[in-house]
Amino acid sequence: MSENQQMTFLQHLDELRWRLVRMAIAIICVAVIIWIYQEWIMNHLFLSMKNKDFVSFRLLCKYFGVCVSDTTVKMQSMTVSGQFNYAMMMSVIGGIIITSPYIFYQIWAFVKPGLKQKEISAAKGLVFYVSLCFFMGIFFGYYVVAPLTIQFFSSFQISSQIENNFTIGSYMGTVISTVFYTGLLFLLPIASYILTKIGLIGPDFLKKYRRHAIVVILIISAIITPPDMLSQIIVSIPIILLYEIGIIVSKRSIKQSAQVE
Numbered sequence: 001m002s003e004n005q006q007m008t009f010l011q012h013l014d015e016l017r018w019r020l021v022r023m024a025i026a027i028i029c030v031a032v033i034i035w036i037y038q039e040w041i042m043n044h045l046f047l048s049m050k051n052k053d054f055v056s057f058r059l060l061c062k063y064f065g066v067c068v069s070d071t072t073v074k075m076q077s078m079t080v081s082g083q084f085n086y087a088m089m090m091s092v093i094g095g096i097i098i099t100s101p102y103i104f105y106q107i108w109a110f111v112k113p114g115l116k117q118k119e120i121s122a123a124k125g126l127v128f129y130v131s132l133c134f135f136m137g138i139f140f141g142y143y144v145v146a147p148l149t150i151q152f153f154s155s156f157q158i159s160s161q162i163e164n165n166f167t168i169g170s171y172m173g174t175v176i177s178t179v180f181y182t183g184l185l186f187l188l189p190i191a192s193y194i195l196t197k198i199g200l201i202g203p204d205f206l207k208k209y210r211r212h213a214i215v216v217i218l219i220i221s222a223i224i225t226p227p228d229m230l231s232q233i234i235v236s237i238p239i240i241l242l243y244e245i246g247i248i249v250s251k252r253s254i255k256q257s258a259q260v261e
Contacts, residue, residue, distance in 0.1 A: 019106045026102050031095035038087050041094075046175055047075065049150045056147045071154035073164040075171060086172045093176055097138060097183070101131040123197075130190050137186025141179035145235055149178055185220070185239055192246030196253040203250040206243070213243055 034041060048054050050071045052061075061067035077083045096103070104127045112120060150171075154164055195201045206213075221236040 016110060019110050023099070023103050023106050026099040027092065027095040029095075030098045031091040034091040034094045035087065038090065041090070042087075046090075046172065049147045049175065050154050054147055056143045057151070068151055068155075071151065071164070073154040073166055075168055076165055077168045079169075082168055086168050089176070090172065093180065097180070100134055101127065104130050104134075126190075130187065133186045133188075133190055134183045137183035138179055140186065140238060141182030145182050146175045146178045149174060182235075186242060188239070188242045189246045189249045193249045193253050196250040201250065202254060203247050206247045206250055210243070210247075214240060217243065 050073055051057075052068050052070045057068050079085075108123075108127050115123070153174075154166075157164065192201070192206065196203075217236055217239045221239065
């Protein structure tokens, strides 16, 4: 059906259904591949974070003189279906992350027919920029936030008589949620652009509440990182920079709207 043709409510539902089916098929295909290589992925991408030779720790030691040691933490599964459940979760969430550009495209393709031509022109390249920011956040979360979190809690002991034995659920939940939420945080400039386009905020609003935003960013950094100052600074600086980029993006969005009018 042409984009210019009016669609009924049932046709919209059918269109949404088929786009959801396409997204589900893409996620399942990637999830199956991850499931096949689950042991390698678990050993090299997740459990490697607790070792001192993880790439982030090597770079920290080489360039900043901050070296860590191997943790003695042991991994265990406390429930009958524990390992199976988290292998499933790893596969599905991995599928969502890897296919996220395709998911963003399907969402955009569903919304696009309902927009005006100038709105479509203003959103040109939106799928690319959303995907780029999301993957930048995923990489930052994986190589910076998650390793620092795991290293801190692995080495922290309230008493030498207490061993750190993590359950696979606690470990995987911490890593995956930290990485995924960091990816979402990196969508801040995109959110600024969209909210400016629909008239909810503007660059003056973002500047006015900059101090409040910095406080919120520091609180978020404290939540998603271990409670040490270095980790919070490392995480908060990029997010503050993203906020400033959001102000620039908002300014350009206002200028583009003025030129179109």
